Amino acid sequence: MDYKIRGTNILGIEIIVTPQNFDIEKLKMFIKEKSAIMRKTRLVITFDDVIPQEKDIQELASFIKERPDILFCGFKTSRKETREISLQMGFPCDISNLELEKTTERASNEEIKFIKKTVRSGEKVSSSGDIAILGDINPGAEVEAGGNIYIFGSLRGLAKAGIGKRECEVRALFVQTPRIEICGQEKIFEREERFHNFRLIFKNGKIRINSTERT
Amino acid sequence: MKDKVFCVTSGKGGVGKSTITGNIATALAMQGYKVVAIDADIGLRNLDLVLGLENRIVYDIVHVIEGTCPPEKALVKDKKTKNLFLLPAAQTKDKSAVKPENMIAIVESLREKFDFMFIDSPAGIEDGFKTAVAAADGVLVVTNPEMASIRDADRVTGLCEAMGKPEPKLIVNRLDPVKVKRGDMLDVDDVMQILGLELIGIVPEDKSMVAYINRGQPAVLEKDSLAGKALRNIADRLLGKDVPFMKLDSENGFLSKFKKLFGGS
Numbered sequence: 001m002d003y004k005i006r007g008t009n010i011l012g013i014e015i016i017v018t019p020q021n022f023d024i025e026k027l028k029m030f031i032k033e034k035s036a037i038m039r040k041t042r043l044v045i046t047f048d049d050v051i052p053q054e055k056d057i058q059e060l061a062s063f064i065k066e067r068p069d070i071l072f073c074g075f076k077t078s079r080k081e082t083r084e085i086s087l088q089m090g091f092p093c094d095i096s097n098l099e100l101e102k103t104t105e106r107a108s109n110e111e112i113k114f115i116k117k118t119v120r121s122g123e124k125v126s127s128s129g130d131i132a133i134l135g136d137i138n139p140g141a142e143v144e145a146g147g148n149i150y151i152f153g154s155l156r157g158l159a160k161a162g163i164g165k166r167e168c169e170v171r172a173l174f175v176q177t178p179r180i181e182i183c184g185q186e187k188i189f190e191r192e193e194r195f196h197n198f199r200l201i202f203k204n205g206k207i208r209i210n211s212t213e214r215t
Numbered sequence: 216m217k218d219k220v221f222c223v224t225s226g227k228g229g230v231g232k233s234t235i236t237g238n239i240a241t242a243l244a245m246q247g248y249k250v251v252a253i254d255a256d257i258g259l260r261n262l263d264l265v266l267g268l269e270n271r272i273v274y275d276i277v278h279v280i281e282g283t284c285p286p287e288k289a290l291v292k293d294k295k296t297k298n299l300f301l302l303p304a305a306q307t308k309d310k311s312a313v314k315p316e317n318m319i320a321i322v323e324s325l326r327e328k329f330d331f332m333f334i335d336s337p338a339g340i341e342d343g344f345k346t347a348v349a350a351a352d353g354v355l356v357v358t359n360p361e362m363a364s365i366r367d368a369d370r371v372t373g374l375c376e377a378m379g380k381p382e383p384k385l386i387v388n389r390l391d392p393v394k395v396k397r398g399d400m401l402d403v404d405d406v407m408q409i410l411g412l413e414l415i416g417i418v419p420e421d422k423s424m425v426a427y428i429n430r431g432q433p434a435v436l437e438k439d440s441l442a443g444k445a446l447r448n449i450a451d452r453l454l455g456k457d458v459p460f461m462k463l464d465s466e467n468g469f470l471s472k473f474k475k476l477f478g479g480s
Contacts (some may be wrong), residue, residue: 080345118411119373120370120373122340122374123367123375124371136409138366138409138410139366139369139409140366140369154408154409
């Protein structure tokens with residue numbers, strides 16, 4: 001049985017346990033197998049909709065303790081009960097809205113469309129998922145994405161990102177454009193506004209812009 | 216030699232397509248190459264004026280397509296420049312008179328007999344443009360250093376890519392170094408940043424260009440014309456020569472020549 005692994009935002013590895021693959025013995029085997037990649041990295045075990053027994057947690061904890069090269073950080077879960085059990089056992093456990101993580105995960109699981117050219121005036125590129133452009137978006141060109149848009153070049157045309165989504169971002173190395181549409185909202189820029197290393201994030205109904213240089 | 220059939224296009228009108236076509240063709244013919252310039256701007260022909268051949272036209276491209284005469288017979292031989300020929304456009308017809316397959320057939324029938332062929336494309340991105348580009352091995356995009364022209368050039372470049380042509384080469388026409396210095400005109404770098412094409416020539420603004428066209432004398436034939444020199448350089452670059460770009464700051468300009476005359480630096 002295989003478990004899903006992913007990198008987490010606290011610079012570590014997260015193993016996701018779901019009700020379908022919840023089996024302590026197999027989980028131990030899995031950790032043993034993958035110990036090479038877990039060396040000197042923090043480890044988080046996530047129980048997604050799973051409520052383990054006290055003895056399960058005990059067994060897992062003692063198993064990990066025997067392996068000094070794994071820096072076990074604790075558990076993460078979507079269920080209150082699991083959190084209470086692990087806290088009783090003396091392990092940190094984050095309760096996390098895994099629902100939100102799943103939606104962003106889905107967006108990144110959708111096909112990323114790579115465009116290895118400059119999108120020129122009059123051309124239109126669209127995708128239901130993310131779009132990555134290795135080139136520019138010139139004035140008069142349009143890029144439409146259901147997910148995020150990443151531009152490894154200049155954005156001078158129209159970018160529409162996150163159509164039908166509530167959270168999304170647009171990144172570009174250089175931006176000088178009249179407007180960007182994101183999640184159905186639009187951001188208007190002044191004629192002379194220029195950004196370098198631009199990042200526009202739409203989260204919680206708000207638009208936030210980061211850039212290293214702004215003129 | 217790899218490419219021998221070039222289409223000169225721009226999208227926007229009035230940027231100097233015909234002037235550049237006529238001049239590059241003349242410059243190459245001056246070097247001894249056999250060159251034909253084809254005017255694809257059916258109904259609005261102007262290339263004959265640039266070359267000064269307007270009163271020598273008997274047959275035109277539509278006669279060739281209709282089978283009235285073979286392509287060789289319709290070619291107008293330039294008397295001033297040996298080796299230069301013009302295939303004029305019809306003035307009484309419109310763009311629908313020439314289809315892409317007609318243009319390809321004409322170009323292929325002449326290909327073996329000439330070293331270079333230049334097709335002067337009409338403005339716009341409709342059938343006339345598509346006909347002109349269809350037969351070309353390479354595309355030369357002409358733009359002026361201003362936004363409208365750049366955007367149109369960008370559009371045309373995208374269309375050429377979609378038609379499976381190699382990446383066009385860029386000619387920046389009517390650049391005024393004085394205006395650039397004042398900040399009233401876009402710089403070549405600005406143009407390059409947007410279009411991202413290989414630059415093959417920068418032609419400075421030249422007030423006497425209109426006079427040359429009125430006289431029917433291409434600028435490349437004028438020894439002391441700065442624009443003429445720039446156009447000759449483009450011809451050399453098409454031959455694969457590595458010619459450095461001219462310095463176009465005001466030191467080379469008209470005023471500084473006066474300053475030199477009066478003992479200035």
